[in-house]
Amino acid sequence: MRPKTNPGRRVSVVFALATLLTAVSFVCAAENEGAKDESARAQFTDMVKPGALWFLSYGWGEEGGAPSNQARLERGYLTLKFKPCTWFEPRVTLDVHQDDTGDFKARFKYLYGRFILPVETIFFTDPYIEFGIVHTPWFDFEEHLNRYRAQGTMFIERNGVLNSADVGVTVGGLFGVKLDKDYRDKVNPHYPGVYGSFALGVYNGGGYHAKENNQNKVFEARLTLRPLWMVLPGMQLSYFYINGLGNTPAEPGWRLHDMMLSYEHEFFTATAQYTMGEGNQDGERVDADGAAQEFTGFSLFGEIKLPWIKSALLARYDNLDWDTDGGEPMGKRLVVGYAFHFLPGNFLMLSYDRAWTPGDAPADWQVRLTLQVAYPIRWPQDRHGS
Numbered sequence: 001m002r003p004k005t006n007p008g009r010r011v012s013v014v015f016a017l018a019t020l021l022t023a024v025s026f027v028c029a030a031e032n033e034g035a036k037d038e039s040a041r042a043q044f045t046d047m048v049k050p051g052a053l054w055f056l057s058y059g060w061g062e063e064g065g066a067p068s069n070q071a072r073l074e075r076g077y078l079t080l081k082f083k084p085c086t087w088f089e090p091r092v093t094l095d096v097h098q099d100d101t102g103d104f105k106a107r108f109k110y111l112y113g114r115f116i117l118p119v120e121t122i123f124f125t126d127p128y129i130e131f132g133i134v135h136t137p138w139f140d141f142e143e144h145l146n147r148y149r150a151q152g153t154m155f156i157e158r159n160g161v162l163n164s165a166d167v168g169v170t171v172g173g174l175f176g177v178k179l180d181k182d183y184r185d186k187v188n189p190h191y192p193g194v195y196g197s198f199a200l201g202v203y204n205g206g207g208y209h210a211k212e213n214n215q216n217k218v219f220e221a222r223l224t225l226r227p228l229w230m231v232l233p234g235m236q237l238s239y240f241y242i243n244g245l246g247n248t249p250a251e252p253g254w255r256l257h258d259m260m261l262s263y264e265h266e267f268f269t270a271t272a273q274y275t276m277g278e279g280n281q282d283g284e285r286v287d288a289d290g291a292a293q294e295f296t297g298f299s300l301f302g303e304i305k306l307p308w309i310k311s312a313l314l315a316r317y318d319n320l321d322w323d324t325d326g327g328e329p330m331g332k333r334l335v336v337g338y339a340f341h342f343l344p345g346n347f348l349m350l351s352y353d354r355a356w357t358p359g360d361a362p363a364d365w366q367v368r369l370t371l372q373v374a375y376p377i378r379w380p381q382d383r384h385g386s
Contacts, residue, residue, distance in 0.1 A: 051079035052375045054096075055150040061353075061366035068366065073098060074150065077109060089114040095208075108133055109165055109208055120177050125193060127173035130201075133208050137172070137199035137222035138240045138258070139164035144190040145262050145271055146301050148314055150372040151335060151351055155273060155299035158333075159320045161256060162242070162281040168203030168217075175225070179233055186266045187234060196225040196236065205254075206247045207281055214251050218244030234264040246283025246292065253292040254279035266305070273299040275320075285322060294323040312339045314351075332356040345374035 055074035062068055076096035083089050095109035112132030119125065139157065143149050157163055174193030178184070184192050191197045200221035204212040224238040242256035256277035263270050279285055279292030286292055297320030304313045318333040337351030349372070354365040 047082060047084050049081040049083070049376070051077075051081065052373070053077040053079075054373050055370060056373070057150075057368050057370040059366040059368040061364070062362065063364045063366075065362045073104070074370070079110075086118050087116055089116055107209060110134065122176060125174040125177055128171070130170045133165055133167050134170045134201065134203075135199075136162070136164060136166050136203065137170065137201060137220050141191060141197070141199070141222060141224065141238070142260075144188060145264065145269060146303075146316075148303075148337070148339070148349070150347075150370050151337065151349065151368075152353070155297075155318050155320075156256070156258060156275055158318065159295075159297070159331075160280050160282070160285070161275075161277070161295075163207040163209070165208040166203035166205065166218075167208070167212075168201055170199055170201035172199030173197065179229075183233055187264050191224070194226065194229050194233070196223070198223050205244050205281065210247060210282065213247050213283075214245065214249055216245040216247075216251055218242065218254070220244075232263070236260075236262045236264075238262065242277070246279050246285075247281060248283035250283065250286075250290055252279050252283050252286045252290060254281065254283070255292075267307075268305060269301075269303045271299075271301045273301075275299075296321055296323075310341045312341065313337070314339065331358055344377050345372070346377065347372050 054076035056072075057074050058071045060069050073096070077093055078096070079091065079093040081089065081091045090113045091110055092108070093110040094106045096104060096106045098104050110133050112130045112134045114128055114130045116126055116128040119127075139154055142154050146154065152158055153164075174191065174197045175195035176193050179192045179194050198221075200219075203218045203220065205214075205216055205218035206212045220240070220242050222238060222240045224236050226233060226236055228235055238260040240256065240258040240260075242254060244254045245251040246254045254277075256275065258273065258275040258277075260271055260273040262272075275298070276294075276296045278294045285295075297318070299316065299318045301316045302314065306312060314335075314337050316333075316335040320331055322331075333353070333355045335351060335353050337349050339347045339349040341347045349368075349370045351368050351370065352365070353368060354363055356363045
């Protein structure tokens with residue numbers, strides 16, 4: 001039986017949005033007061049930036065040994081970003097998803113206030129703090145290296161270690177000044193610190209779609225360096241760390257050490273990632289005694305960009321091993337695909353996804369056609385300002 005809709009929840013969502021809009025209207029009043037001439041007043045379209053991102057797919061294959069043939073809305077995101085003044089950038093994002101009953105529901109993915117110091121020095125650039133339902137340190141960074149989130153979640157999220165947002169506080173910024181405009185236009189405008197970038201924070205630990213089931217707070221941190229920034233600015237070394245407890249009353253351990261070597265070029269991107277640790281975010285990866293299970297794994301990703309035909313070839317291989325009492329063998333996943341980028345950020349992708357499941361279970365596989373729709377469209381000449 002489907003649970004009844006809670007009208008109080010709707011009221012809470014509307015109230016939260018109204019509160020955020022009211023706060024945005026007044027928080028920068030002092031900055032804008034006294035700007036009498038029209039040229040000094042920010043237009044509404046400059047202060048409020050709507051955005052949309054959704055993944056539509058049709059897949060055919062086998063799952064659990066049974067035929068699979070289905071069209072899906074993988075995800076739909078609706079975003080409003082505000083910039084009433086130079087140092088305050090709040091955001092709200094609704095995540096539309098399909099639950100196990102087939103019903104479509106909306107929940108908050110992000111709802112935060114972001115304070116940013118718009119400075120550029122030889123030590124730090126654009127340091128910021130987010131408070132609310134915020135980005136955690138890793139996935140926003142990784143998803144700007146691997147731009148095919150539409151095909152599936154990233155390596156450690158897909159294997160159930162954690163997800164991409166949580167309630168808490170994130171502090172971050174860039175090391176050094178920004179890389180030159182030519183690099184940002186041709187390669188990647190995101191996280192363009194000439195020496196690297198960083199992010200760290202403290203979170204409830206349940207993620208953005210689960211309540212907190214204990215009083216533990218989780219610490220997460222990412223450190224990224226460009227060791228050869230003068231000759232190979234596209235090379236980055238990244239380390240991601242988690243220290244906390246799984247989100248259950250039993251509080252099993254949760255630790256993560258994740259290292260990535262990545263290289264970006266105008267015509268290709270490649271990453272190699274190694275991870276190790278114990279437990280996971282929801283606290284379900286435990287042995288018979290309730291102790292957190294250990295894990296090790298690696299992931300390889302590559303993209304060959306063919307801009308003259310608006311296309312790209314991509315491949316990804318994941319391998320994660322949970323150390324269970326039953327000696328569970330390694331789980332493996334292979335993804336290969338071709339993407340036609342008909343507009344910046346918008347593409348049609350044909351992919352093949354094969355997952356080898358533990359034990360004697362048959363492999364799951366799928367041939368999928370995926371459409372990613374994104375707005376606003378970020379033309380190359382506009383990206384350096386991101």
